[in-house]
Amino acid sequence: MFVIGxxxxxxxxxxxxxxxLHERLGIKYIDADRKAHEVYKQGTPTYYELIKVFGVDIINPETKEIERNALGKVIFSSKEKRVELNNIVWPATKEIVRKEIEEHSKDNVLIVLEAALLIEAGWDDLCDEIWVTETDKDIAIMRLMKRNQLTKEEAIKRMNSQLSNEERNKHAKIIIRNDxxxxxxxxxxxxKSIHFSQKKSALL
Incomplete structure (x- = not known):
């Protein structure tokens, strides 16, 4: 097994x-951000911990589920709040991802683990190699404004809450530019990147 982060x-x-990678080469794909949704589900330990820390305003009054948008408004306005959220969500999500990877530990497979916060969350120790996609900051801001219907100020605030390209690229074996x-x-x-290593190619 070989895991690309x-x-x-x-x-x-x-x-x-x-x-x-998944559709054209059939490579198994784990979306860590989707896995993170599981820790927000009603009834989980993290669900109650998040309510305790951030209050009932993050709960949808009808469904009783955590509203990610409401929570996002809180954490993107405060670095301290983001740290509190990360300390709750990251370890729980990592455990879910780790268990799924372990299910394939005896298989001769290549796995792609996609995670926006792979480096920040310390999940790189689950991977054999790190790939990073990057684009110009101004292009990313325009894409984010269009995708999430945000103002430029809101988009910049979200961009500034993450690592810079330079910081992220320090960990990368492969960098893919997408402008x-x-x-x-x-x-x-x-x-070109997937065939760069003979080790990976042997698993395809």
Missing amino acids: LTGGICSGKSTVAKL CNDINALWYQVK
Whole structure:
């Protein structure tokens, strides 16, 4: 088994890269951000811990589920609040991801673990190699404004809450640049990268 940790800044194209690897090469794909949704579910220990720390205003009064958007408004306005959230959510999510990887520990497979906060959360120790997608900050801001219907100020605040490209790239074995919204150009980089190592190629 060989695990590629795929990360990158907001709107840098990491999900597109993961999708290409899965759909065109059949590589198993774990979306850590989706796995993180499980720790927010009603009835889990983290659900009650989040309510205790951030209050009942993060709860939908009808469904009783945690509203991610309401929680996001709280944490993106305060570094201290983000730290509190991360200390609750990151360890719980890592355990879910670790168990899924372990299920394939005896298989001769290549796994892509996509995680926006792979480096920050310390999940890189689950991986054999780190890939990073990056794009120009101004391009990422424009994409984020369009995707999430945010103002430029809101988008910049979210961008500034994460690692810079330079900090993230220090951990990378492979860096994939995604500025031009050209899927063929992106696929060329992905295909070249996946065959870069004989070790990975042997698993395909």
